[in-house]
Amino acid sequence: MSTPTTATARTAPARRATPSAVQSVWLVTEREIGSKLRSKAFVVSTLLLLLLPLVALVWAGIAATNVQTTHVAATPELASTVSGVGGITVTTADSADAAIAMVKDGTVEAAVVPADTADGPYPYKIVAKDSYPETLVATLSVAPQVQLLEENPQNALLRYFVAIGFGVVFLMAASMFGGTIAQSVVEEKQTRVVELLISAIPVRMLLAGKVLGNTILAMAQILALAAIAFVGLTVSGQSLALTGLGGPVVWFAVFFFFGFVLLASLFAAAGAMVSRQEDIGSTTTPLTMLILAPYLLVIFFNDNPVVLAVMSYVPFSAPVAMPLRIYLGQVSWWEPVLSLAILVGTCLAAILVGARIYENSLLRMGARVTLKEALRA
Structure with missing residues (x-):
């Protein structure tokens, strides 16, 4: 005769598995993308960014067809x-x-x-x-015969607009998303949300997810703008302007990716150095100037091959200058590869430096953390 059981066996609750590095990065990436897509300000600004070029292309096509008689x-x-x-x-x-x-x-x-x-x-x-x-x-009027000793297939006005196009796209995307990253970091510090996040996710994985999420959104905008430009020029009868633009646009997308990752890492680090939204400008202003400088230089010196050559090897201006030089036919096959290698190397260095600053400054509240303190902590 068996003894009746007097106690009910209880199953111990399973311990929650710690997410891997890849899962941690992807969780933060999804959070960044979702928060942006739920933001009305971001959606409206993105629609305007895509709508304005489309309207400009349609208007240019109509103006081109309405030849004054x-x-x-x-x-x-x-x-x-x-x-x-x-x-x-x-x-x-x-x-x-x-x-x-x-x-x-x-x-x-x-x-x-x-x-x-x-x-x-x-x-x-x-x-x-x-x-x-x-x-x-x-x-x-009868014009005299003109002979060119060196043929230049690129129209000066078209070259100017291509330079403005590359400069504006890089400036707007990098400044908009860079500022958003810095504001997001400060907001998480102010609300103490970051303390909850890093209790479950390593700090560097949190930084990687932020950079990756905003990079995906920025690249999506770049690809959408490129599609609008190609379709708009074709439909409006201005397909001649597309001649020679395919390769430079592809190179621009590649250079933009690494250039944006470089800047996004630094913007996140700059945001971690302050604890109030009012202080963001004190740490992000140097980065904003680094973004603005290539835009101004490529506009004023788009016809100066020496300045463009120097700019194409400087990491912060290479995403604008090198695709323009490729469009103008001023480069050898190895130059974009060398410039991209320099940019990738600088990008990796910026990620390491930005991660150190971000990790050492993220939980520090109060006064602004100086660069020396952030690197030494």
């Missing part, structure tokens, strides 16, 4: 000469007096009639009502 009256012997010129609509008049009369009553903007004397350089003259017809004069 000049209405001109010409005598029978000159009608064939003027009618072959683009942008001019010709009305044949019976005589010079009839053509001039059409100018007086506003039927046409100008008249092309025989010159008063055959001794002049032109056998005809232009008669207008009350304003100098500059467009018509420029169209009918």
Whole structure:
């Protein structure tokens, strides 16, 4: 006869498994991405960032198709000469007096009639009502033959816009997300949320997740802008502007990735050095200047090959200068590879330095932590 059991066996609760390094980084990454996508300010700013280039491209396409036409009256012997010129609509008049009369009553903007004397350089003259017809004069003028010793396939105006495009995209994305990272770090310090986070996740994994999450969002914006640019230029009939841009855009995306990781690590470290939102500017201003400098330099010196060559090997300006040089055809095959290697090496160094500053400053409250203290702690 068996003895009845007097105590109920209890199963011990299973211990919660500690997340691995990869899981920790991904948890923080998901948190960063989710918080941004739930922010109305971020969503609205992103939509505006994508909408403005699209509107500009559509407007440029409409403006390109709406070519201004000049209405001109010409005598029978000159009608064939003027009618072959683009942008001019010709009305044949019976005589010079009839053509001039059409100018007086506003039927046409100008008249092309025989010159008063055959001794002049032109056998005809232009008669207008009350304003100098500059467009018509420029169209009918005979330009001398021009020979270029070195062919330059890139238009100066297009080169300027490409330089502005690379500079603006890098400036806006890096400054917007960099400032967001710094503000997020300070906010977590003020609310003491960071103490809960680092109790479950190592500090360096927390930093890695923040950088990775914001890098994914920034790269998504870059790819969306590139898609809008290519589709917009194609649909609006400006596909000629895309000539030679494919390779430089790909290189820009690669350089931007490592350049952004470099800056994001430093912005996170700068945010960890202060405990109040009001003090963020004191630590992030030098980084903001590093982002602004390439934008200004590439605008003012986009036609200076020496300055661009120097900028393409400086890590903070290489994401802007090297793709522009590739577009201009000023580089050998090994130069982008060397510049990228320098950028990657600097990026790794910045991650190590930023992680040390972040780890040593994250739990320090009160006065701003100096750089020397953050590195020595």
